[in-house]
Amino acid sequence: MAGTGILLVLFLFAHAAGNLKIFFGAGPFDHYAHWLRTIGSPLLPDQWYLWIQRTVLTAAVLGHVGAAPILARRARKARPVRYAHRPAVQASYAARTMRWGGVIILLFVVFHILDLTTGTVNPVGDPQHPYADVVADFAPHRWYVTLCYTLAIVAVGLHLRHGIFSAARTLGQQTARGERAWRAVALALSVLLVAGYLSVPFAVVTGLVK
Numbered sequence: 001m002a003g004t005g006i007l008l009v010l011f012l013f014a015h016a017a018g019n020l021k022i023f024f025g026a027g028p029f030d031h032y033a034h035w036l037r038t039i040g041s042p043l044l045p046d047q048w049y050l051w052i053q054r055t056v057l058t059a060a061v062l063g064h065v066g067a068a069p070i071l072a073r074r075a076r077k078a079r080p081v082r083y084a085h086r087p088a089v090q091a092s093y094a095a096r097t098m099r100w101g102g103v104i105i106l107l108f109v110v111f112h113i114l115d116l117t118t119g120t121v122n123p124v125g126d127p128q129h130p131y132a133d134v135v136a137d138f139a140p141h142r143w144y145v146t147l148c149y150t151l152a153i154v155a156v157g158l159h160l161r162h163g164i165f166s167a168a169r170t171l172g173q174q175t176a177r178g179e180r181a182w183r184a185v186a187l188a189l190s191v192l193l194v195a196g197y198l199s200v201p202f203a204v205v206t207g208l209v210k
């Protein structure tokens, strides 16, 4: 869970940083999207890197989702007698929403690929001009699309907050001081990521990017 999660987190940060190129205008953003298809050239033919990344990410998602029931079973086995009284507020909101948060994120990724990769559900849907696709996507009258993205991105932030914290534990962090430090790191990284992602739709809605 921790290993595949770290891979996915690296992708999330690289993707958020790439999205910020939109603030440099249509030319630089479309050029960046084109570059994504030519990474590794001339060693690799066009799109090969992209397909390697897609394969690795898909394997990481499958591994990550597949590890969830295994870990849950292990946790139940570790304590076969159920708690007689389980306090309602036992873990943070982020920790309690991992499963459903994960499902929301998966559904969002499917919608997002149909929207901005294949262009199937995008009003412009031109893979050569992703800047135009993004601007059309978050036009003020399509407020429901911005709302879906916002909910999904907040779900990503909550998932990440708990995920980074648990990954640190899995990878050996055990002290109380380290726990406090990792809690703060997890919160700071999640807020940064959410702000980076949300800045794009809200820049379009407010007319900063057009």
Ligand code: HEM
Binding pocket: 015, 019, 033, 034, 036, 050, 054, 105, 109, 112, 113, 116, 117, 130, 134, 149, 152, 153, 156, 197, 198, 200, 201
């Ligand atoms: C407002 C926020 C976001 C914007 C504006 C955005 C924008 C884009 C764009 C333009 C593409 C197509 C790139 C291209 O092929 O030229 C893309 C692809 C993708 N995005 Fe996002 N994205 C956002 C949030 C997210 C989030 C939160 C996730 C994951 C949870 C995500 C996962 C992906 C994936 C998996 C792809 C497909 C990459 C591929 O073609 O292999 N995106 N995004």
